[in-house]
Amino acid sequence: MAGNNGGVQALLRQQYIPHAIYIHCYAHKLNLVICDVTKEVPYLSEFYSIISKIYTYFHKSSVTNEIFKLVQQRLNLDDGTERSTDARGLLLALNEPLFIVTIFIMDRLLGKIKILSDQLKSKSLDFGTAHSLISAVINQISELRNEEEFSKLYDQIIEFSGENNIDLNNKMKERRARKTSTRFNNCLITCTIGQREEINNKNKYRIFVFYPVIDSILIEINDRFSKTNMDILRSVSSLSPDSSKFLEIDELKALCNVKIGYSIIK
DSSP states (O other): OOOTTTSHHHHHHHHTOTTOOEEOOHHHHHHHHHHHHHHHSHHHHHHHHHHHHHHHHHHTOOHHHHHHHHHHHHTTOOOOSHHHHHHHHHHHHHTSHHHHHHHHHHHHHHHHHHHHHHHHTOTTOOHHHHHHHHHHHHHHHHHTOSHHHHHHHHHHHHHHHHHTTOOTTOOOOOOOOOOOOGGGTTOOOOSOSSOOOOOOSHHHHIIIIIHHHHHHHHHHHHHHTOHHHHHHHHHHHTTSTTSTTTTOHHHHHHHHTOOTTOOEEO
16 A cells, blocks of 8 residues: 555555655554564564463363353363363463563553554544644653652552462563574674563663553554654645644745655655
């Protein structure tokens, strides 16, 4: 759709409307922000893998099978099947302190993004309002990036863990230590090669999960919803008679400055 050469928007501009402005779906762009954040923060890929496995585990179960498994659990029985093995593995993953902390962090941050996503899907939303909503979410997420806000969140995690008999001091399952390949001997390594920092206390949760997730979200949002693009879209919005800033000169300047030939709002 968005390809510069073979995308639908490119073909339409080449053959029919050369000066058309292509605008990528805002809700989809916001979804891409989360996808990119997952790639940037090391533990998040594992976190989402666990979430996906939980969904798959329960989604495959019929009502009868659910009742059967519940009875087995109450009787402390184990059928020795692959599903029982999967269940034990998922239970271990769910009880890991890092998973508990991460799910609280993602709930806090994605909750704000979910509200924005729902608003961006509205058929009546104009670009000016979208700009205001996106800016507001950026400010809200930025304000969370401090030690005080994380301490408040961590207090909630401690309370939840206490109510559900979860030991936050429980050590994660020991992972086999990875050895550095011999081909790196006598080399200066400036990036990770598979090793992962052990994240097991409040300070590390903040430094290696909370801050990186916030930073990645802000970087991706600012990249995909750049000020230049947003100013142009606000100008387009001001062309509508329904806009509160209809045909205001200051609002139209950004659109007037767009160079002919560069007509893609990324």
